[in-house]
Amino acid sequence: MEKELLKITTCIEATIPFRSQAEIEDIVRLAVVLANKDIENFSVLDAGLFLDNTWKLLPETNMSLRFKAAYSIKE
16 A cells, blocks of 8 residues: 555656756655665675565565465465
C-alpha cells in the first residue's frame, strides 16, 4: 500500500507544471541520496554485513515473504 501511495504521489508531482528548476534539482538530489543510502553496504568488505542487509531487503521485493503465513516452501 505504501508503495502504491508513493507512485501516486510521484505521478501527481510530475503533473505540476510550475515547479522551478531548483526544486526539481533538489528532489532529484534527495532521491539519489536516498537510493545511495539504501545500497551503501554493497561496497563493504565484510560479507556478513552485506548479507545481513541483503536478507532484510528480501521481503521488500518478495510479496510472499511479507506475510509469514502466506508463503510455501516452493516460493
